[in-house]
Amino acid sequence: MKLVSWNVNGLRACLGKGFLDFCAVADADIICLQETKMRPEQAEFxxxxxxxxxxxxxxxxxxxxxxxxxxxxxxVTYDFGIDEHRHEGRVITAEYPDFYLVCCYTPNSKDQLARLDYRMAWEDDIRDYLLDLDAKKPVVYCGDLNVAHQEIDIKNPGPNRRNPGFTDEEREKMTKLLSSGFVDTFRYLYPDKTGAYSWWSYRFNARKNNAGWRIDYFIVSERLKDKIRNADIWSEVLGSDHCPVVLDLDV
Structure with a gap:
């Protein structure tokens, strides 16, 4: 099964930049999108x-x-947990016979880390939610998780140390999730691969210079790790400030 996840940074804009052509070429069984910025009645395609x-x-x-x-x-269920988590369209959970798929757009901590406290609560709650699902059947968790987990996952770790998406607090929450019985599929296959990023700022020619961050993930339950056939980052695909990430899973 081929799964694709992509933060499209506005699906209507991405449709004008070849989104449907991408879908045809990708030939994925499941396509998960984040930051769609639209309602279903606007989806005229x-x-x-x-x-x-x-x-x-x-x-x-x-x-x-x-x-x-x-x-x-x-x-299929929408959102999770407390009411505060249920107003920004950030989670879709689809149940299949052999696994749960959770498509997620994690809240950004914002400039001056204005939303870091909420982000910390979100991380604890989503981890509990994933563990509850995992107790029933394996989980495939994907999306723009808004954190570069390790220094290898960001071009310039030093200057970004306290920036949103690379704070010690956010990185520690990812470590805690992975230590709870989940696997970062890309790093499982490519633990030492450098220059592998999924998001680039629109400023400073960041994409041209590959000054990026790896903040888009496929994370799976530990017991699915032997079923990972490939995990990839399609950095050549344009249309957004993010690129698609891909998982081939033997399920």
Missing amino acids: DLPGYHRYWNSADKAGYSGTAVFTRRQPLS
Whole structure:
């Protein structure tokens, strides 16, 4: 099974930059999107062969996730946990016979780390949610998780040490998640690979210079690690400030 995750930074804009051509070439079984910034009634495009599920933020033009899947899930749920987590369209959970798929757009800690306290609460709650799912069947957790976990995952770790997405606190929450029985699929296969990034600032020719961050992930339950056939980052795909990440899983 081939799964793709992509923060499209506005799906309507991405549609004008070749999104449907990408879908045809990718030939994925499941496509997970983050930062769709749209409601399903605005989705005036054809994607034959896929069931489409949307979770939109209360605020128009903000956040949002979507899952396009060839295999119809057994069930689909939206958001999780306390009410505070349920207004920005950040999580879709699709249940399949052999696993749960969780598509997530993790809240950014914002400038001056204005939202770091909320981010810490979110991380604890999403980890508990994933562990609850994992107790029933394995989990595939993907999306823009808004953290570069290790120094190898960011071009310039020193100057970014206290920037959103590379604080010690956010990185420690990722470490805690992975130590709870989950595997970062890309680093499982490529523990020492450098220059592998999934997001680049629009400023300072960052993408041209590959001055990026790896903040988009496929994370799976530990017991699925032997089923990982490949994990990849398609940095050549344009259309957003992020690029797609890919997982081939034997399920």
